[in-house]
Amino acid sequence: MIRLFKHHVSVGSVMVLTADTVLLLGVVPLAVAMQGGGSGLMGALPPAVLFASLMLALNGSLGLYRRESGASFGGHFGRVLLAVAIGMPAAYMLFSVTPQGFEARSALGYAVVFTLCGLILLRQIMFWASTAGMGAKRVLIVGTGEEAAGVERALATLGYPSLAIVGFYPTGHDQDARAVAADRILPDALPLSEIVAGLGVREVIVAVREQRGGVLPLRELIDCRIGGVPVTDLAGVYERVRGEVPIESLKASWLIYGQGFVQGGTRAFVKRTFDVVVSAVMLILTLPVMLATALAIRLESPGPVIYRQERVGLGGRRFTCLKFRSMCTDAEHDGVARWAIHADPRVTRVGRFIRKVRIDELPQLFNVLRGEMSFVGPRPERPSFVNELKETIPFYDVRHSVKPGVTGWAQVRYSYGASVEDARKKLQFDLYYVKNHSLFLDLLILVETVRVVLFREGAH
Numbered sequence: 537m538i539r540l541f542k543h544h545v546s547v548g549s550v551m552v553l554t555a556d557t558v559l560l561l562g563v564v565p566l567a568v569a570m571q572g573g574g575s576g577l578m579g580a581l582p583p584a585v586l587f588a589s590l591m592l593a594l595n596g597s598l599g600l601y602r603r604e605s606g607a608s609f610g611g612h613f614g615r616v617l618l619a620v621a622i623g624m625p626a627a628y629m630l631f632s633v634t635p636q637g638f639e640a641r642s643a644l645g646y647a648v649v650f651t652l653c654g655l656i657l658l659r660q661i662m663f664w665a666s667t668a669g670m671g672a673k674r675v676l677i678v679g680t681g682e683e684a685a686g687v688e689r690a691l692a693t694l695g696y697p698s699l700a701i702v703g704f705y706p707t708g709h710d711q712d713a714r715a716v717a718a719d720r721i722l723p724d725a726l727p728l729s730e731i732v733a734g735l736g737v738r739e740v741i742v743a744v745r746e747q748r749g750g751v752l753p754l755r756e757l758i759d760c761r762i763g764g765v766p767v768t769d770l771a772g773v774y775e776r777v778r779g780e781v782p783i784e785s786l787k788a789s790w791l792i793y794g795q796g797f798v799q800g801g802t803r804a805f806v807k808r809t810f811d812v813v814v815s816a817v818m819l820i821l822t823l824p825v826m827l828a829t830a831l832a833i834r835l836e837s838p839g840p841v842i843y844r845q846e847r848v849g850l851g852g853r854r855f856t857c858l859k860f861r862s863m864c865t866d867a868e869h870d871g872v873a874r875w876a877i878h879a880d881p882r883v884t885r886v887g888r889f890i891r892k893v894r895i896d897e898l899p900q901l902f903n904v905l906r907g908e909m910s911f912v913g914p915r916p917e918r919p920s921f922v923n924e925l926k927e928t929i930p931f932y933d934v935r936h937s938v939k940p941g942v943t944g945w946a947q948v949r950y951s952y953g954a955s956v957e958d959a960r961k962k963l964q965f966d967l968y969y970v971k972n973h974s975l976f977l978d979l980l981i982l983v984e985t986v987r988v989v990l991f992r993e994g995a996h
Contacts, residue, residue, distance in 0.1 A: 542973075549695070552600075552659070556658065559651075564584035565581075568639050568640060586630055586634060590627055597987055600616070623651075631644070666695060671697035673697065673698075675702065676740050678740060678741065678752065679706075680714045680716050684743040702736075704720055705721075705731065738766075739765060740767045741770075742770070781967040783931065783964055799937065803973075818898075822901075826860075841860065842861065845859065851936060854919060858900055860895065860898065863883055864882055894989050900942045904942060912981050914936075916940035929963060943985045
């Protein structure tokens, strides 16, 4: 993993993105040459850059650069086909209005073949490398309890290059709560530093929640650190690997002394400018969709088209959040706020569809223009839920240090939340965003949001 603009990015994702960029930049010149075009390299350069930018944006929107290993090669193959199927007609239209685009348009048949074969071949190579464990970084986990097992599960989701666990080093205080395979526990007769050197370990992960009372071999961990082997705690490894901050291992000192949580004037100006520009463009582009949605809601059931609901925003201040109405008008006739549930009977037929494709959130673009929300940020909750969650979840108020968003890191990383436990899980992603938010991460979330909408991930 490398840190890019405060966000942790997989080395494998950077490698694939770089390889795709080189490949796609060469597709159009090669296709024109095969077609027998005479414009030369310089003449093919503008359409080549345009084509590469289009395909990279599509690939990113379809999740082809995600760092997790959840998708199989077959899943990647299907998404490559979809990207090419969408990209080629779009490229044809763009080349029709682009200077020097005539030859590129004429050679689009060759471009289809080169793009499809190249993208699939690159992913096959990465799939082979990941399966064979090539380039895997050897790590040792200190601890054998549930925290260590959780780290093992988290590392198993990584794509290429992976982190290979050489074993678990017991602390001497967790024999009764061991949650990892016994044959993977290393003998504690040898000092930790000797085991690290002998097994070629390149990183030590401390997966022990309670670290007081002499639980950890501090002297040996210091020796590892001085010897050039990084030592990472639970919060650090989850932040880096999963893009979240585990609440269970979170301490107030981490919030006080840790890096991040920058809320400077420059960042506020950039974010506000980004919000205004993106929300204005989105309003123009989605105006026909919003008009059609309003008509469908009005025709299906009586009641207002826009649903107004009080939510908690920046600094705990309340504001009126706008949404397209997706439930019947008497959904909360007794005035008691309720979590949404799967297959909620209160949801109308139109409401079910607009929730699936997130159209119900579009009126919140007006909240963004008014400055009550940001385009990207933690999703705002209702005051009654916030009061409940603050009592049960530590550090819940930290998410209110930034403006709530129409979309957010938790929305693209976790499924739809409909309980206190879901709120706890989503807070871990919200804390990561609050700590590391930047224009780069906002753009990444927008790209991920397209994937979530297209494949209906997380919709309820």
